[in-house]
Amino acid sequence: MAAPRYKLVYFDVRGKCEPLRWMFAYSGVAFDDHRIKELPYYVSEDPKPEWTALQPKTPFGAVPVLEVDGKYLAEAGAIARYLAKPLGLSGADEWEFAQADSIICYLSSEFEAPFLEFIREMDPGKKEEARAKVLAKLPKITETIERILQENNSATTGNGFIIGSAVTIADFFVVNYHELADTFLRPGCLDRNKVLTAHRERIRALPGIREFIQKHAHLAF
Known part of the structure; x- marks a missing residue:
């Protein structure tokens, strides 16, 4: 049976698609990293002919979308769960996979x-009121994530992952939480959280991830 052909569609920004791109980059599985060469509407009001043509074809009128052999799957969390096992990022067993999934669900609802x-x-x-509301939630979210990291092997020194003894889908979503907050809410707002920051640097330095970040370092966000 031929290997699936993966095409990941998103704007040419990091955003909520970056954990999915990192999953492919780390696993080494080939994929078509299709980037819509138009800025999202919340950044620019310029005409978006490519997105206008593509949007009706997506399940919910939004991206990211994963196309697999002509079929579309929407929502970053669902895409991550679908890809976890084929990309070797589902943990050691079903329990670890469920734990990783629970962290993604937690970040989705709380952040x-x-x-x-x-x-x-x-x-x-x-917008400033909305920013303040999100910033007010960060301490509790970060405290929760750091507690889980500290409970899992030697995460206090940046040597551990958030679930089990290997990278899972949850690690990429935790790092993206840190980077979205840092980029859009307030630069450096989570840097004093040493456990979270050590985890971020460890994941960013992984083979495949490091090279992917360098390749796309020109992106502002």
Whole structure:
């Protein structure tokens, strides 16, 4: 049976697609990293002919979308779960996979939901209110993630992963949480959280990830 042909579609920014790109980069599995050469509407109001043509073909009118042999799968979390086993990122057993999935779900509900409200808000006054609301949530979220890291092997020195003894899908989403907060909310807002920062640097230095980051270092966000 022929190997699946993967095509990952998103704008030419990091955003919520970056954990999925890192999954491919780390695993070494080939994929078509299709980048829409238009900025998202929350960055620019310029015409978007490519996205306008593509949007009706996506399941929910949004990206990221994974195309597999002509079929479309939407939502970053669902895509990560679908790819976890084929890419070798599902943990040692079903329990570790479920734990990794629970971390992604936690970040989605506690961080991504209010973060997207902030990103999509166009009114300047309301946008600052939305920013403050997300910033207020960071201490509790970070405390929770750091506790899980500290409970799992030697994460206090940056030598551990968040689940088990190997990289899982959750590691990439945890790093993306850190980087989205740092890029969009307030630069350096999580840098004093040493356990989280050590984990971030460890994942960024992994083979495949390091080279991918260098290749796309020109992206502002």
